[in-house]
Amino acid sequence: MADKIKDAKIIFVVGGPGSGKGTQCEKVVEKYGYTHLSSGDLLRAEVASGSERGNQLQAIMQKGELVPLDTVLDMIKDAMIAKADVSKGYLIDGYPREVKQGEEFEKKIGAPALLLYIDAKSETMVQRLLKRGQTSGRADDNEETIKKRLDLYYKATEPVIAFYESRDIVRKIDSELPVDEVFKQVSQAIDKLK
């Protein structure tokens, strides 16, 4: 099954909450025809669909527990296979959240060709999330939850970047700049892949 996606380029998009991952991924989809898979969006969509898996996820989330690693990974893999015939590549946005998730992804799916490290200051991320929260309808875009998400990002996700730096596939993107300036850097990194 995973053979189908073996030849497609896989890009991990890593950065703090509100750093601009989703914004940049949308632009990459437009310009390069990559498939954008946001693990958070996949989870929220599954819950909203009312499927059996969605109901299980909701039950876990309602208890305040973490969604099991395998569940998120299976959802990403299913979504990748569903797009295998039309996809030039995949943007994996918001995953891996921790080094272990990266290792499991590689075992079950494949190795990333590039890691885009979308870097913004924590004050910038907080400001952007509070602004997004005014319209996003996301339950986690509030001040208290934002702080927890940032703490978790620095503790669990930043080590992911160090882990892949040793392989020389990390490109650090300055996401303090306006969206189009950020996208120029992203484009340069992707163009080098060919």
Ligand SMILES: Nc1ncnc2c1ncn2[C@H]1C[C@H](O)[C@@H](COP(=O)(O)OP(=O)(O)O)O1
């Ligand atoms: N370079 C930039 N300059 C200003 N605002 C930006 C920006 N990139 C993203 N934003 C805005 C759009 C959103 O309202 C908010 C969070 O962006 P996002 O793409 O949803 O982040 P993420 O997916 O990393 O959580 O910040």
Ligand SMILES: [Mg+2]
């Ligand atoms: Mg996002």
